[in-house]
Every structure is written in C-alpha cells, then in structure tokens.
Amino acid sequence: MRYLILIHRYLGTAIGIVMVGWCLSGMVMMYVRYPALTATERLQNQQPLDLHRCCVIGASALPLDARLEAIEVESLAEVPVLRVQFTDGGRRLIDLTNGEVISTISAQRAAEIARAGQPQAPRLLGLIAYDEWTVSGEFNRARPLYRFARDDPSGTQLYVSAKTGRIVQVTTAHQRFWNWLGAVPHWLYFSQLRHHPALWSRIIIWSSLAGSFLSGFGIYIGVRQFLRRPAGRWSSHRGLLYWHHVPGLIFGLFALTWVASGLISMNPWGFLDSDGGAPGADALIGPPIGAAQLTDSLRTLAADSHSRDIVALESTRLWGQPYWIETRADGTRQRIDLGGRAAALQDADWRRIGNALGAPADSMPALMTTGDSYYYSRPGVTVQFPVYRLVLNDAHRTRFYLDPLTGTPVNVIDADGRWYRWLHVGLHTLDFATALRIRPVWDVVMLILLAGVTLVCGLGTWLGWRRYLPMGSRRKKHQELA
Numbered sequence: 227m228r229y230l231i232l233i234h235r236y237l238g239t240a241i242g243i244v245m246v247g248w249c250l251s252g253m254v255m256m257y258v259r260y261p262a263l264t265a266t267e268r269l270q271n272q273q274p275l276d277l278h279r280c281c282v283i284g285a286s287a288l289p290l291d292a293r294l295e296a297i298e299v300e301s302l303a304e305v306p307v308l309r310v311q312f313t314d315g316g317r318r319l320i321d322l323t324n325g326e327v328i329s330t331i332s333a334q335r336a337a338e339i340a341r342a343g344q345p346q347a348p349r350l351l352g353l354i355a356y357d358e359w360t361v362s363g364e365f366n367r368a369r370p371l372y373r374f375a376r377d378d379p380s381g382t383q384l385y386v387s388a389k390t391g392r393i394v395q396v397t398t399a400h401q402r403f404w405n406w407l408g409a410v411p412h413w414l415y416f417s418q419l420r421h422h423p424a425l426w427s428r429i430i431i432w433s434s435l436a437g438s439f440l441s442g443f444g445i446y447i448g449v450r451q452f453l454r455r456p457a458g459r460w461s462s463h464r465g466l467l468y469w470h471h472v473p474g475l476i477f478g479l480f481a482l483t484w485v486a487s488g489l490i491s492m493n494p495w496g497f498l499d500s501d502g503g504a505p506g507a508d509a510l511i512g513p514p515i516g517a518a519q520l521t522d523s524l525r526t527l528a529a530d531s532h533s534r535d536i537v538a539l540e541s542t543r544l545w546g547q548p549y550w551i552e553t554r555a556d557g558t559r560q561r562i563d564l565g566g567r568a569a570a571l572q573d574a575d576w577r578r579i580g581n582a583l584g585a586p587a588d589s590m591p592a593l594m595t596t597g598d599s600y601y602y603s604r605p606g607v608t609v610q611f612p613v614y615r616l617v618l619n620d621a622h623r624t625r626f627y628l629d630p631l632t633g634t635p636v637n638v639i640d641a642d643g644r645w646y647r648w649l650h651v652g653l654h655t656l657d658f659a660t661a662l663r664i665r666p667v668w669d670v671v672m673l674i675l676l677a678g679v680t681l682v683c684g685l686g687t688w689l690g691w692r693r694y695l696p697m698g699s700r701r702k703k704h705q706e707l708a
Contacts, residue, residue, distance in 0.1 A: 242687030254408030284325035297541035303338035348374035434489035441482035477678035487653035500642035512546025523564035
C-alpha cells in the first residue's frame with residue numbers, strides 16, 4: 227500500500243492538473259464543438275452552376291484516354307470548373323470555360339469565392355500554411371490557405387484553398403474564443419504540437435495512460451482505506467484528505483472511464499483499429515471512369531441546363547457504370563445517368579448490392595429513417611438519413627450503412643467498430659441509449675459528474691503540490707495518506 231500511495235501521489239502531482247483541464251474543457255465542449263465545415267454546409271452558399279459556359283476540356287488538360295477515380299463540377303466565383311482525381315492519386319482543376327488547367331488560385335479570385343453572395347468583400351488576412359483551426363491533416367491537400375475576415379457581427383473568418391479554390395473552413399469569434407477553453411485544451415490541440423502528429427499522438431496516449439493508472443490506483447487505495455475506516459465514519463481522514471477520499475469513492479470510477487475511453491479514442495498500438503473495409507465494395511463500384519465518357523456527358527448536360535438549378539455534380543459508379551449525383555440549390559440530391567435522366571436505384575439493384583457485399587442472394591437492405599445503436603445523430607455529430615442498412619451473418623456481424631442514391635457504404639461497423647462505439651463513445655459521453663441523449667437530462671447528469679471528478683482531481687493535485695511548498699516539509703506525519 228505504501229508504494230501504491232507514493233505512485234498515486236506522484237502521478238497526481240504530475241498529471242492531475244491535466245485531468246482537471248480535461249474535465250473543465252469537457253464542459254465547454256458539451257455546448258461548443260470544434261469548427262468543422264461539412265459538405266452540406268459548404269454547398270448551401272455555393273453559387274449555381276452556369277453550364278451554358280461549359281464545356282471546353284482541352285486534350286492537354288485532360289487526355290481522352292485518361293482513367294478517372296472521381297470527378298466534381300462546381301462554380302468557382304461564377305466560373306464552372308472541373309475537379310478530377312486520376313487513378314494514380316493525382317488531382318487537377320480545370321476551367322470549363324476555356325479548358326485550361328488552374329494551377330493556383332489568385333488572391334483576387336479567392337476573395338471573390340470568399341464573398342459568396344455577401345454584400346461586402348472580405349478582408350484578406352494573409353496566405354497561411356496552417357493555424358489553430360486548420361492544423362488537421364485533412365487540410366493538407368488544400369494548403370496553402372487564404373484567410374479572410376468578413377468583419378460581420380459574428381466575426382466570421384473563412385479559409386480558401388490556394389490549390390482547389392474551395393472554402394475549407396469557417397469559424398466565428400464565438401467558436402474561436404470558446405474552443406480555446408474547450409477542444410484545444412481537451413485534445414491538447416495546440417497548433418505547434420498538433421503540427422507534429424506522431425509527437426502529439428504519443429503525448430495524448432501516454433498522458434491518458436498515466437491518468438488511467440492514477441485513477442485506477444486511487445480507486446483501489448480509496449476502497450482499501452474505506453474498509454479500514456473507524457466505526458461510524460466514512461473515512462479515517464479529515465480536512466482536504468477527507469474530501470478527496472470520500473468523493474473519490476463515488477466519482478473515481480467516472481474519472482477512470484473517461485480517461486480510459488479517451489485513450490481508446492487514439493486506438494493505441496492498433497487496439498480496436500478497425501480497417502473499416504467493405505468486402506466486395508471494389509467490385510460494387512467497378513473500374514474507373516473514362517475521360518471520353520465524362521466529356522460527352524457534360525456537353526449533354528450543358529445543352530439541357532436551362533431546366534436545372536444545380537450547384538454541384540459529383541461522379542459515382544455502380545458496377546463500372548458511371549452516374550452523376552446532382553445537388554440542387556435547395557439541398558436536394560438525385561442520381562442521374564450520363565444523359566441527365568433520373569436513375570434511382572430499384573429493388574433489384576439493392577438485392578444485387580447486398581449480394582455483392584456478402585449477403586444471401588434473396589436478402590435486401592432495409593431502409594432506415596431513424597438511428598440505431600451504431601448509426602445515429604448526437605450532439606455535435608449529424609449523420610445522413612435515410613440510409614439502407616445491411617447486416618451480414620458473418621463472424622463479425624458486419625453492418626453496412628448504404629447511401630440511398632449511390633448504393634455505396636457511408637459507414638461500416640465490424641466487431642472492432644462495435645467495441646469502439648461502446649468503449650469510447652459510450653463511456654466517454656454516457657451514450658448508451660436514446661433516453662440518455664435527451665437534453666437537458668444528459669446535460670444535468672454530465673455536469674454533475676464532471677463537477678465531481680473535477681473536485682476529486684483538483685484536490686488530489688493540490689494535496690500533491692502542497693508537499694513541495696515551503697510549509698510542506700513541516701507537515702505532521704498524521705497528514706500522510708498512509
């Protein structure tokens with residue numbers, strides 16, 4: 227016990243303040259999430275496609291025999307552009323009014339993109355590689371970034387890629403302020419540290435591991451001392467030690483589950499690192515798209531553009547047959563063939579899709595309009611509905627959630643994915659049932675528990691630190707934890 231107490235004391239002195247920060251920042255994150263621009267939000271302010279100005283595609287910009295993995299058509303400051311991804315991973319941006327490759331986005335064009343229908347032009351703050359709100363690796367293909375300020379009441383700032391011309395991030399003054407008290411300290415998401423992913427990951431993993439040992443040892447010591455307490459008392463301690471010991475018996479378990487589930491979120495050493503793979507998905511999608519097919523299709527759509535009010539076209543494939551997903555200004559989406567005709571999936575298609583993914587030949591994915599235990603919306607996370615759900619009878623009971631327009635998986639849950647859902651999402655947010663997600667019930671429960679864990683960790687940290695203060699060396703022996 228003496229050695230366990232010493233380990234607990236020194237771990238608390240070293241990592242306790244970090245755990246206090248995790249609790250306090252967790253309270254903030256319940257109400258203000260880290261800024262993230264979804265595809266739906268980005269398209270809401272997208273200018274409609276003017277396909278009358280389309281479609282010039284030069285052979286030098288896009289050879290007709292090229293094989294393409296993905297294709298997108300959008301407006302770039304009222305100019306229709308084509309984004310292509312080649313099978314070798316290369317990417318190219320093409321101006322469809324003249325067929326030329328756009329190698330970089332000028333500051334002037336970026337300002338026009340950032341204006342996005344606003345009455346006042348935004349103010350350029352500079353061209354940056356990364357900052358606190360764009361440090362994640364998901365922005366790597368977009369760097370460098372133009373940062374603009376709209377000078378509106380919300381203090382909005384936008385980031386436009388100098389490579390793709392897309393708006394990739396939007397933040398407000400409210401988000402930026404509260405995230406410095408929320409996500410940034412909670413994830414240790416300081417830009418200079420996060421810019422080195424391997425180092426950041428190691429620090430998160432080892433600090434979480436230390437916090438898990440701190441909490442685990444504390445629970446064991448607290449229970450042992452509770453069993454040895456004098457008759458009629460909750461604890462043999464008095465003063466601050468009493469308030470660290472007794473609440474620790476109640477809230478220590480939540481401290482352990484939160485820090486351990488945070489550790490699991492990093493999938494340390496490959497633990498629960500689901501590959502998210504979809505057996506049969508490659509055959510379901512089929513071979514890449516030919517550039518000649520693309521060129522002919524765009525010209526057909528341009529000739530019929532008077533009847534359309536679309537803001538984006540995105541390619542998709544099913545068994546090698548290319549289609550378009552068109553998104554309209556009101557946010558509705560539909561699948562069309564290369565000639566522009568509606569091409570919704572039929573029951574026979576869904577049966578074939580299920581068979582390709584490993585289901586019996588006569589089974590059909592079920593349409594799902596509300597969430598289940600593994601695919602659902604929750605505070606800060608919104609998922610697409612409706613979807614089709616397919617549950618295989620394999621060893622992993624693999625679940626596929628399929629896009630209703632394309633038939634391709636939007637999420638795959640295997641055995642590791644299920645464990646991750648319960649051990650991370652479940653334990654970290656007490657998300658075990660729909661009833662626990664109801665607000666304000668969830669808020670009250672979480673705030674009470676977070677306050678209790680903060681008290682326990684804060685007192686433990688102070689008890690450890692005060693031993694090193696000038697008066698610490700003169701404390702009496704009866705104040706020892708043993």
